[in-house]
Amino acid sequence: xxxxxxxxxxxxxxxxxxxxxxxxxxxxxxxxxxxxxxxxxxxxxxxxxxxxxxxxxxxxxxxxxxxxxxxxxxxxxxxxxxxxxxxxxxxxxxxxxxxxxxxxxxxxxxxxxxxxxxxxxxxxxxxxxxxxxxxxxxxxxxxxxxxxxxxxxxxxxxxxxxxxxxxxxxxxxxxxxxxxxxxxxxxxxxxxxxxxxxxxxxxxxxxxxxxxxxxxxxxxxxxxxxxxxxxxxxxxxxxx
Amino acid sequence: xxxxxxxxxxxxxxxxxxxxxxxxxxxxxxxxxxxxxxxxxxxxxxxxxxxxxxxxxxxxxxxxxxxxxxxxxxxxxxxxxxxxxxxxxxxxxxxxxxxxxxxxxxxxxxxxxxxxxxxxxxxxxxxxxxxxxxxxxxxxxxxxxxxxxxxxxxxxxxxxxxxxxxxxxxxxxxxxxxxxxxxxxxxxxxxxxxxxxxxxxxxxxxxxxxxxxxxxxxxxxxxxxxxxxxxxxxxxxxxxxxxxxxxxxxxxxxxxxxxxxxxxxxxxxxxxxxxxxxxxxxxxxxxxxxxxxxxxxxxxxxxxxxxxxxxxxxxxxxxxxxxxxxxxxxxxxxxxxxxxxxxxxxxxxxxxxxxxxxxxxxxxxxxxxxxxxxxxxxxxxxxxxxxxxxxxxxxxxxxxxxxxxxxxxxxxxxxxxxxxxxxxxxxxxxxxxxxxxxxxxxxxxxxxxxxxxxxxxxxxxxxxxxxxxxxxxxxxxxxxxx
Ligand code: SF4
Numbered sequence: 001x002x003x004x005x006x007x008x009x010x011x012x013x014x015x016x017x018x019x020x021x022x023x024x025x026x027x028x029x030x031x032x033x034x035x036x037x038x039x040x041x042x043x044x045x046x047x048x049x050x051x052x053x054x055x056x057x058x059x060x061x062x063x064x065x066x067x068x069x070x071x072x073x074x075x076x077x078x079x080x081x082x083x084x085x086x087x088x089x090x091x092x093x094x095x096x097x098x099x100x101x102x103x104x105x106x107x108x109x110x111x112x113x114x115x116x117x118x119x120x121x122x123x124x125x126x127x128x129x130x131x132x133x134x135x136x137x138x139x140x141x142x143x144x145x146x147x148x149x150x151x152x153x154x155x156x157x158x159x160x161x162x163x164x165x166x167x168x169x170x171x172x173x174x175x176x177x178x179x180x181x182x183x184x185x186x187x188x189x190x191x192x193x194x195x196x197x198x199x200x201x202x203x204x205x206x207x208x209x210x211x212x213x214x215x216x217x218x219x220x221x222x223x224x225x226x227x228x229x230x231x232x233x234x235x236x237x238x239x240x
Numbered sequence: 241x242x243x244x245x246x247x248x249x250x251x252x253x254x255x256x257x258x259x260x261x262x263x264x265x266x267x268x269x270x271x272x273x274x275x276x277x278x279x280x281x282x283x284x285x286x287x288x289x290x291x292x293x294x295x296x297x298x299x300x301x302x303x304x305x306x307x308x309x310x311x312x313x314x315x316x317x318x319x320x321x322x323x324x325x326x327x328x329x330x331x332x333x334x335x336x337x338x339x340x341x342x343x344x345x346x347x348x349x350x351x352x353x354x355x356x357x358x359x360x361x362x363x364x365x366x367x368x369x370x371x372x373x374x375x376x377x378x379x380x381x382x383x384x385x386x387x388x389x390x391x392x393x394x395x396x397x398x399x400x401x402x403x404x405x406x407x408x409x410x411x412x413x414x415x416x417x418x419x420x421x422x423x424x425x426x427x428x429x430x431x432x433x434x435x436x437x438x439x440x441x442x443x444x445x446x447x448x449x450x451x452x453x454x455x456x457x458x459x460x461x462x463x464x465x466x467x468x469x470x471x472x473x474x475x476x477x478x479x480x481x482x483x484x485x486x487x488x489x490x491x492x493x494x495x496x497x498x499x500x501x502x503x504x505x506x507x508x509x510x511x512x513x514x515x516x517x518x519x520x521x522x523x524x525x526x527x528x529x530x531x532x533x534x535x536x537x538x539x540x541x542x543x544x545x546x547x548x549x550x551x552x553x554x555x556x557x558x559x560x561x562x563x564x565x566x567x568x569x570x571x572x573x574x575x576x577x578x579x580x581x582x583x584x585x586x587x588x589x590x591x592x593x594x595x596x597x598x599x600x601x602x603x604x605x606x607x608x609x610x611x612x613x614x615x616x617x618x619x620x621x622x623x624x625x626x627x628x629x630x631x632x633x634x635x636x637x638x639x640x641x642x643x644x645x646x647x648x649x650x651x652x653x654x655x656x657x658x659x660x661x662x663x664x665x666x667x668x669x670x671x672x673x674x675x676x677x678x679x680x681x682x683x684x685x686x687x688x689x690x691x692x693x694x695x696x697x698x699x700x701x702x703x704x705x706x707x708x709x710x711x712x713x714x715x716x717x718x719x720x721x722x
Contacts, residue, residue: 005712007663011676012705014712021720033721035713038669044660046614048636049653052660059665084633142616171573175613180697182611184267187701188276188577189613218702 001031002067004108006074006210007039013210016073019237020111024071027124037063042080047177050088057085061100069118070108073233075140075208078110083143110140110208111233112149122152127240129159133202135216137209138171150208150232157235163200174215190219197227205229252546252599254342254372258584262607265582275411279579282410286570289519290621297511306508308625311561314499315551321466321499322542328469332531334538341545342372349374349458349491350381352539356489358383358456364473364480365389366460367405367564368493368543370586374458385458386450388479390443397424403580403588405566406517411579414439447479457483461494462563463509466501470530474513474523481527489537496542497560509563512623516565546599555634556598561624562591568618568628574611583608590618590628594635602638609635673711
């Protein structure tokens, strides 16, 4: 298996990558981290710079060519590979790339998809004695349709107390460069999301995208809130 | 219509552009607490109603695919269906006019109204006539246009703009409505309360007189049937039906994309529209007419205004499937925060962010495609399955492409190229990661949210994460990586 780190985790949230490794190794998965990977190009694509990412796509495809399965800690990055790569490859006119991208898209999974669908388990032997609320990120919910998989995994964590997040399915307002291009609207959406988080009184807010967690965590910290943000992998990796 | 599907087709003009960019207009709207409270309450209610009645329909997914397929087939053969439709309308006594754009359509309407000698016209709620700015054009020609849809009337009397396709006065609450009526309605009871039945009654009295005295009525159309020449208007109040039947002259302005090939296609669309729009199983009034009835003059204006140009764009043409149900507005978290005015066009919300730049060309609406987090809620509810998020991404690349065509590369495009370059290979990427960690030195000092640029925009509402000492790849041992 090849671990698709994502550039945000690599540079800003290495502990998420470390948790992914620890968790997958504990489950006896043969994980490797190809060093040639960089960034999937999602931000470029979504901001209108799709024409610049062809070299990134080629690099990504080559980096993971030798793995049977690719797993990422970000639903939106998996979404880019599944939903945007095919079109960009087609536009490039490179038939080999079109084929390689189609195959890669089929072998690429978000963490909870991999655990539940490929490994066929919701029990990963985790212990996490805290109150936790789960925000389903837009790309996990509507682009990948991972549904209840993360909740099924969290439910099996020993010691955890799950609290339902009100209006869970509304967007946190991140949206990549939207957060800075439309900062005021993004801030208003964030404020609504955080007031729902606060209602839960949870110690921990979790999700499957570090980018959305950066938005919500940054907002919580700005408002002096004590709720911490953790990626799903970090909770699933913790043990007694 | 030799330009159907070809480039060189006319651009959309009329009420499709705002004076401000979306972020600026949105910022103003966000400052209006009353507006935000009204929007939140209204969209929350309608979302729940829609979800409930949609869940009742076991074959919703199939209906949706059928609707998308019917619309796509119609659009692919639009030139044939339009000619077929025209011939049936003419056979049944109607007069058909073709308008390249908003200006031409307005001119045609003004000529017909003037010829009929009318100084006042009654109007059925219609997006097409708003798109072309017909009321303003009529007023310039000395003709008063009276909106007869209750919410449109509130907007009109308030000297205001619609902020929602279907609920134009969604930004007003009942106290504001009472004040508008007291100020603007002739002969209104000075003790009028803010009770909805009392407000409706006041509007009814006012409008009854108008229906009986007006010589000309103007409508849009929800659907038009090519095989019969029939027009369809779907509404809730019955005021539209009054307009369609009472005055001696009826003028209908419809976008050329409203066609459906066959009568039986309505079976699909009349199930999808009311449930998506108002959350009702069926709307109270559906009026259908074919040509002119005896003693009535009927004019039909087929409006292009950027539609053929949209049809020519393979990535954009699905926007023409839209049946203006406004379900996408109601679920949109961005629309919920800022309301319709911020979009600058008569088409707000997610579909507006796509349709307005498609009709006008992206250079006239460059900020709208970015007015979305791409959360995907709009696609989920759209009854004709328009992939709005993907279309927005496509439009963004067009905006960027046009900017690149300009003289100087923008700061944004330079940093994007810089990042793409840095991420193009592992060595370069590792250097970039090291450079990022230099930012650690600044930790704690990044607290200023003043100034411009992406960093200060981020810091306006959130803190930055604490940067780690090592990147993930630097924590890896030999055995981990290859
Ligand atoms: S885009 Fe779809 S959901 Fe939005 S108004 Fe049009 S038909 Fe309705």
